[in-house]
Amino acid sequence: MRRIGIVGGSFNPVHIAHLIIADRFVEQMQLDTCLFVPAYQSPFKRVQGGSDATPEQRLTMVRRAVEQNAMFAVSDVEIARGGVSYTIDTIRHVRSQHPNAACFLLIGSDQAIEFVRWHEWEQILREAQLCIVRRPFLLTNEMEQRMTETLTIDGRPPVWISAPLLEISSTEIRQRVALGKTINYLTVKAVRDFIDEHSLYR
Numbered sequence: 521m522r523r524i525g526i527v528g529g530s531f532n533p534v535h536i537a538h539l540i541i542a543d544r545f546v547e548q549m550q551l552d553t554c555l556f557v558p559a560y561q562s563p564f565k566r567v568q569g570g571s572d573a574t575p576e577q578r579l580t581m582v583r584r585a586v587e588q589n590a591m592f593a594v595s596d597v598e599i600a601r602g603g604v605s606y607t608i609d610t611i612r613h614v615r616s617q618h619p620n621a622a623c624f625l626l627i628g629s630d631q632a633i634e635f636v637r638w639h640e641w642e643q644i645l646r647e648a649q650l651c652i653v654r655r656p657f658l659l660t661n662e663m664e665q666r667m668t669e670t671l672t673i674d675g676r677p678p679v680w681i682s683a684p685l686l687e688i689s690s691t692e693i694r695q696r697v698a699l700g701k702t703i704n705y706l707t708v709k710a711v712r713d714f715i716d717e718h719s720l721y722r
Contacts, residue, residue, distance in 0.1 A: 559605035584710035623648040697721035
């Protein structure tokens, strides 16, 4: 059975922590492919404006960032769909494209705290195996245990993914660009070049 991982997010812009975490996700869950799915509009983030990247530009940056890794692929399903991007719709789309595959959804521990607010969250847990990557200094062991209990549906608990604890954020990258500071080593060269070419985040 094919094993497909799904990593969603705004990717505004995609950075090396996203890529490293996805790489560990593939390794630890023995995935055949990891699908990056940039959101058109996250239910939990305000609509960006001004010098921000458009959905199409964010999609292009993700495509450029992943092209070196044969295990990574990109889906434009949420951007093509438009409107608020709901994970359950994306999981159902992937399952309809690959009816015999097992789906694995990766989220950060910061998102896991809010997961019960997600649209049809219990159904997400039925239709995909939830995987949670630890974020730096966010959860105690007790909190992690409680979260595991909360997010166990039909006897299937989430899987915790170990990855390097990198404190890199898209927000920091945007702020550095706005201040004219270097973003070397925070994202891949192809993405840095795209940001320059299109004068993003200035």
